[in-house]
Amino acid sequence: MKFERKDILGIKELSVDEINLILETAESFLEISTRKIKKVPILRGKTIINLFYEASTRTRTSFEIAGKRLSADTINISASTSSVVKGETLIDTARNLEAMNPDVIVIRHSASGAPHLLARLVKQSIINAGDGAHEHPTQALLDMMTIKEHKGKIAGLNVAIIGDIEHSRVARSNIYGLSKMGANVVLAGPATMLPRDIEQMGVKVYNKIEDAIEGVDVIMMLRIQLERQKQCIFPSLREYSQHYCLNRNNIKLAKKDVIVMHPGPINRGVEISPDIADDPSCSVILDQVNKGVAVRMALLYLLTGGGE
Amino acid sequence: MKILLTGARIIDPAQNIDSRMDVFLEDGKIAKKGANLSKSLKSKDSEKTTKIIDLAGMILVPGLIDMHTHLREPGFEYKETIASGSAAAVAGGFTSIACMPNTNPINDNRSITEFIRRKAAEAALANVYPIGAISKGSAGSQLTEFWDLKEAGIIALSDDGKPVMDAALMRRAMEYAYSLGLPVISHCEDTNLSGAGLMNEGYYSTILGLSGIPGIAEEAMVARDILIAEFTNTCVHIAHVSTAGSVRLIREAKKRGLKVTAETAPHYFTLTDESLQSYDTNFKVNPPLRSEQDVAAIKEGLSDGTIDVIACDHAPHGRTDKEVEFEYAANGISGLETSLALSLKLIHDKILGWPELIAIMSVNPASILNLPKGTLETGADADITVIDPLLKWTVDVQAFRSRGKNSPFNGRQMQGKAIMTIIGGEIKYDGQ
Numbered sequence: 232m233k234f235e236r237k238d239i240l241g242i243k244e245l246s247v248d249e250i251n252l253i254l255e256t257a258e259s260f261l262e263i264s265t266r267k268i269k270k271v272p273i274l275r276g277k278t279i280i281n282l283f284y285e286a287s288t289r290t291r292t293s294f295e296i297a298g299k300r301l302s303a304d305t306i307n308i309s310a311s312t313s314s315v316v317k318g319e320t321l322i323d324t325a326r327n328l329e330a331m332n333p334d335v336i337v338i339r340h341s342a343s344g345a346p347h348l349l350a351r352l353v354k355q356s357i358i359n360a361g362d363g364a365h366e367h368p369t370q371a372l373l374d375m376m377t378i379k380e381h382k383g384k385i386a387g388l389n390v391a392i393i394g395d396i397e398h399s400r401v402a403r404s405n406i407y408g409l410s411k412m413g414a415n416v417v418l419a420g421p422a423t424m425l426p427r428d429i430e431q432m433g434v435k436v437y438n439k440i441e442d443a444i445e446g447v448d449v450i451m452m453l454r455i456q457l458e459r460q461k462q463c464i465f466p467s468l469r470e471y472s473q474h475y476c477l478n479r480n481n482i483k484l485a486k487k488d489v490i491v492m493h494p495g496p497i498n499r500g501v502e503i504s505p506d507i508a509d510d511p512s513c514s515v516i517l518d519q520v521n522k523g524v525a526v527r528m529a530l531l532y533l534l535t536g537g538g539e
Numbered sequence: 540m541k542i543l544l545t546g547a548r549i550i551d552p553a554q555n556i557d558s559r560m561d562v563f564l565e566d567g568k569i570a571k572k573g574a575n576l577s578k579s580l581k582s583k584d585s586e587k588t589t590k591i592i593d594l595a596g597m598i599l600v601p602g603l604i605d606m607h608t609h610l611r612e613p614g615f616e617y618k619e620t621i622a623s624g625s626a627a628a629v630a631g632g633f634t635s636i637a638c639m640p641n642t643n644p645i646n647d648n649r650s651i652t653e654f655i656r657r658k659a660a661e662a663a664l665a666n667v668y669p670i671g672a673i674s675k676g677s678a679g680s681q682l683t684e685f686w687d688l689k690e691a692g693i694i695a696l697s698d699d700g701k702p703v704m705d706a707a708l709m710r711r712a713m714e715y716a717y718s719l720g721l722p723v724i725s726h727c728e729d730t731n732l733s734g735a736g737l738m739n740e741g742y743y744s745t746i747l748g749l750s751g752i753p754g755i756a757e758e759a760m761v762a763r764d765i766l767i768a769e770f771t772n773t774c775v776h777i778a779h780v781s782t783a784g785s786v787r788l789i790r791e792a793k794k795r796g797l798k799v800t801a802e803t804a805p806h807y808f809t810l811t812d813e814s815l816q817s818y819d820t821n822f823k824v825n826p827p828l829r830s831e832q833d834v835a836a837i838k839e840g841l842s843d844g845t846i847d848v849i850a851c852d853h854a855p856h857g858r859t860d861k862e863v864e865f866e867y868a869a870n871g872i873s874g875l876e877t878s879l880a881l882s883l884k885l886i887h888d889k890i891l892g893w894p895e896l897i898a899i900m901s902v903n904p905a906s907i908l909n910l911p912k913g914t915l916e917t918g919a920d921a922d923i924t925v926i927d928p929l930l931k932w933t934v935d936v937q938a939f940r941s942r943g944k945n946s947p948f949n950g951r952q953m954q955g956k957a958i959m960t961i962i963g964g965e966i967k968y969d970g971q
Contacts (some may be wrong), residue, residue: 320863322863332693342864342865343747365749427753446886
């Protein structure tokens with residue numbers, strides 16, 4: 232199969248075949264990161280710009296490492312150091328970058344749809360590294376890769392996503408991806424964190440974590456952002472953690488071999504208890520990070536014509 | 540200048556006229572209507588001094604009125620000027636427009652009102668009626684000098700774009716304005732409920748990850764203003780109705796005999812929030828495009844008379860306001876040049892008949908604003924719109940007279956267009 236896309240903007244528009252191709256390609260790249268010399272010359276001479284308008288450690292580093300392991304030249308631009316502070320528009324920034332002929336632009340932006348604006352304007356490939364509360368496709372791909380490795384499949388699995396769904400791009404991308412791949416997705420969170428008409432995405436919705444995780448194969452916990460408290464979507468971290476924290480007690484409701492995931496960074500003791508987060512028998516959180524590099528290598532490779 | 544318009548179908552809802560006849564204009568007024576006026580003209584030897592225009596196949600109606608526009612001057616001349624907005628109006632078939640006060644400075648005092656009227660007179664195209672601000676700086680705390688503004692020429696009051704959140708201030712405004720015979724136009728939006736919202740709250744805001752503006756942000760304020768109108772026995776006009784719930788509240792208020800009137804804009808009966816999936820900022824308006832059920836309710840409200848007026852909420856913007864991330868983009872559609880054709884579709888779709896639609900776009904807004912317009916009565920101002928109902932055309936924003944090229948309808952196929960706009964007996968637009 233040939234990979235025909237110019238951009239990776241979301242999981243919504245990807246087909247099952249495309250997702251499988253990306254995951255298989257990523258699996259073949261996993262080994263490179265275990266070598267003594269972690270570098271192959273596949274993308275030598277290619278330029279990748281990481282354009283980050285929002286703070287990020289994990290995702291930006293992961294993209295940078297992915298590019299470097301494939302021998303591409305990677306450049307990081309963050310909003311604080313760029314012309315954004317001088318008032319340049321996203322479009323002008325993009326056109327200027329385009330004029331320097333990079334091959335791929337990776338963008339993270341707090342405004343939903345910003346990567347789409349860029350993709351319409353510039354001829355380079357755009358990878359969405361997270362836009363607002365819309366999508367975070369590379370996270371969903373690495374999550375699917377992790378699930379597949381631990382469970383041998385995705386189809387037929389029951390997956391619970393718990394927390395602030397409303398503000399989560401990780402949740403949206405995973406709902407699309409996991410549903411496409413045949414998993415059953417259930418959600419749980421306080422009513423104030425469940426966006427309107429979310430059921431229409433084909434998911435079951437609960438208010439209690441216990442109802443959602445009963446008998447599931449995978450639990451995905453989302454990060455609670457403290458600043459959301461100002462929007463009155465939850466009264467206090469104390470109350471939230473008492474009712475929505477994944478702990479030794481409620482995890483017993485899930486399948487015995489359940490795996491626990493988290494896109495990070497985790498709030499220990501808020502949405503996940505430290506002993507669960509650190510328990511190697513169920514927590515695959517660091518494994519997700521590991522897969523992230525492989526998935527991003529695969530996308531850079533496929534978008535720069537590697538599939539030909 | 541005398542003009543004889545022959546052969547058109549004349550629709551004048553104010554007089555219950557819908558028939559083929561000639562119309563004779565003299566001294567800026569409608570002088571005579573009747574069959575075969577050209578014959579009597581010959582006998583009176585005035586043929587040389589009269590311009591005869593054959594309008595066979597055309598529909599001739601009272602000059603259309605758009606009671607909700609933003610002309611941006613003073614302050615935002617890069618978006619629109621009173622002259623360019625007036626040119627857009629006449630090209631769209633509108634002879635009279637009312638302009639909202641959210642300019643910079645805000646039209647909250649006599650000098651701004653006078654400036655707008657002077658600029659409109661210099662442009663000498665459409666009749667431009669300024670709307671004054673309810674509160675100083677539209678800041679929502681202190682009433683403007685309604686009396687002084689009225690003497691300067693405003694025809695209504697509104698803090699459009701900056702909803703009046705203080706119910707007590709709204710009550711005082713409605714009482715004071717009513718005693719002066721000035722209608723209050725309410726932009727109904729509870730800004731606590733709309734918050735940082737960017738589009739209609741529903742399935743599409745959820746999948747697009749854009750914060751939602753719930754329908755109740757509008758409906759809660761519609762309900763409030765209806766209650767104030769009832770309690771104080773005054774009137775209120777609800778601007779740009781966009782939800783089924785608002786239609787229901789207004790219908791019920793009218794049934795109880797309250798003095799409540801309402802308008803909607805063409806995009807609220809043409810588009811839904813589904814079209815935002817491309818993140819195209821030309822679809823970003825406030826109130827936002829709503830659901831299919833809301834669109835159906837707006838059409839029903841138009842057809843049963845709940846909604847009195849179509850006004851396009853003409854909101855021209857410069858490229859810099861729209862060519863940005865969706866979140867940062869300005870709200871609004873440059874609507875004057877597409878409003879009529881989008882509204883004519885209601886006739887093709889059998890939602891409204893010709894006389895009903897023409898009333899909604901002429902005599903109804905005239906009566907809400909107390910303007911001596913919207914009719915072809917003998918002796919009335921010769922404000923006339925001539926419509927070619929069959930003309931097929933394609934929207935091209937680059938051909939807009941408006942400086943605002945921000946239209947989600949660019950490229951859309953339309954049927955029906957104003958081909959001539961006559962104001963005070965003078966041809967201000969001739970698209971033939």
